[in-house]
Amino acid sequence: MAWVHLFIASFGEIAGxxxxxxxxxxxxxxxxxxxxxxxxxxxxxxxxxxxxxxLGTAYAVWTGFGAAGTVLMGILLFREPADYKRLFFLMCIIMGAVGLRALE
Known part of the structure; x- marks a missing residue:
């Protein structure tokens, strides 16, 4: 349930x-x-x-998902550029969060 809470927390950051x-x-x-x-x-x-x-894992995943969600929101809602470099590094953030989850 803690990981669900963490995922929900990321939505609070994205909304903020x-x-x-x-x-x-x-x-x-x-x-x-x-x-x-x-x-x-x-x-x-x-x-x-x-x-x-x-603490370290929770904060890293929270900020990672928040950053990734914010980038996607900027691309989808505010017409920010979606070039391949931006998307590549976005995937790096997501993979880092998934990697931390795998270590848990």
Whole structure:
């Protein structure tokens, strides 16, 4: 269950970055509140995951999935470039997270 919590926590980080982007574009307070709530959600699930997963592994996987999800969100929603170099290094992040899971 800890790995499920960690995966859910990553969505909190991805959502938080999404709302940061919306806040920067519009300067509306509701997006700033969503930033805070999203990161609180993510950190809550991260703390649940860290009950059973070592700190270093949990944090590395959380930030890795968060970074990968944020890159994909940027490509899909904000028309950021999706060249082969970006996708290659995105796969490196994902493989690193999978590798850490395999060591657990």
């Amino acid at each position: 970055v999404f709302f940061i982007n919306l806040y920067i574009r519009t300067k509306k307070i509701r997006w700033l509140l969503m930033v805070i709530l999203s990161f609180m959600f993510g950190l809550s699930f991260l703390s649940l995951a860290m009950r059973d997963i070592p």
